[in-house]
Amino acid sequence: MQVKRMVSYFFGKCMRLAVLLVAVSAFSYILVNNSPIDPVQSYIGADMTKVSPEQRANIAEYWGLNEPPVQQLFQWGKNLLQGDMGTSLIYRDPVAGVIAERFLASLALMSVAWVLSGLFGFTFGVIAGMNEGSWMDKLIKGYCFTLASTPAFWLGLLLLMLFSVWLGWLPIGFGTPAGILAEEVTFSDRLRHLILPGLTLSIVGLANIALHTRQKLVEVMNSEYVRFARAKGEDGLTLLRRHGLRNISLPAISLHFASFGELFGGAVLAEQVFSYPGLGQAVVEAGLGGDVPLLLGIVLCSTVFVFAGNTAADVLYKTIDPRMRRGEV
Known part of the structure; x- marks a missing residue:
């Protein structure tokens, strides 16, 4: 059954x-x-x-x-x-090949941003929720509200000016060093070029996770069963581990997986700022160049990407919460 x-x-x-x-x-x-x-x-x-x-x-x-x-x-x-996505007018190559090459670069960028924003967003939300009303809570909320209203391209330009132009710690753009053959590019070279665009996406993306997690944790900590647990002598990390994490993980997982669409949209802006050779840069070039086959191919791939994220959230939701499998909620 x-x-x-x-x-x-x-x-x-x-x-x-x-x-x-x-x-x-x-x-x-x-x-x-x-x-x-x-x-x-x-x-x-x-x-x-x-x-x-x-x-x-x-x-x-x-x-x-x-x-x-x-x-x-x-x-x-x-x-x-029949398996033919057409030929790109801009690149003069099959659309499937262009997307496959660009998708790997975008996937690396979005994966780094997705993992970092989830981990730090959830951590900040837990810290703020456990210290409701304190200076730490106010600091995290102010930080997240500022990030939520900050455009990704503006933050990317700011980080580019700080770490690349003024300090010179990181490369100024592109996915690999200029003037080097592809077979000579090392993993560390790709990683250094990935830091700034990945940092830009993760910083912008953690705000919603942190604020949502904080709000859910505050509601849990003010519930009757948590008050009863406090009366029995439980407090601090014990309360969080036994009663908080399971209740706040469900909406956090759902929200984080559902953010695939926003993540792809942010990647488009970040890739333009850093000239990162991913799908985001390709979709802008296809739109400005009237490259219909490439644009439609990228739209299909991004649709499947976002749909897969929402489906994964549904599956994990049912796995974590037994009531969803029994149809009780």
């Missing part, structure tokens, strides 16, 4: 994902198709004045841009079902 329920659950999730991908693809294509950017002009670039109308027509025909928009969308969908 349990296996049947799990199969039904994941089948429903897969159906929702399929419907979501179709809707997102159609909506994204409509937006790109109605943008003022001319893909042919973006493809030609600075040599636009040297290209005749006949050559423009040949380029449009080669890329299928002379077909009606609906036919272009259906042809793209047909090719996608």
Whole structure:
């Protein structure tokens, strides 16, 4: 019975994902198709004045841009079902290859930011919640409120000026040192270039986790069962371990996994500031260049990424809280 329920659950999730991908693809294509950017002009670039109308027509025909928009969308969908995501107009390479190369860089960046923001956000929230009303609580709340209203690109520029320009401790940008062959780049080189963009994303992302965890912990500590535990002589870390952590971990996990969308959006800004070669930088270039195949491919991958985060949160929620498996809440 349990296996049947799990199969039904994941089948429903897969159906929702399929419907979501179709809707997102159609909506994204409509937006790109109605943008003022001319893909042919973006493809030609600075040599636009040297290209005749006949050559423009040949380029449009080669890329299928002379077909009606609906036919272009259906042809793209047909090719996608056959495993072909198309060819990027900007990079002149298959979209799947461009995304695979950029996704690894973005995944490393977002993984570092996601882990750090979760650990430090949860820790700060617990410290503030256990010391409600103290100077430490006020300091953490003020810090988090400031971060919550701070744009990622502004913080990235500030860190770039401080640690790269003024102090010279870290590289000023890019994912690897300039002028070095790919096979000569070491792990430490990649790590040094990852520090600043990862730090930017993690600092911005921890505010919501910390504030949410603090609020939930304050509610738990003011509950009747915790007051009863205090009356029995429990206090401090004993109260937190027996009654606090399990109750505050559920909403923290759900919120942290659901933040995948915000994490990807922040990565777009951070990668632009630091010229980091990830999906965020690619999606900006695809949007400005009218590269429809690449843009739609990245949109699909980011949709699956965010959906996977939400699904993981649901699964962990059911695993941690037995009442969710029994359908009691």
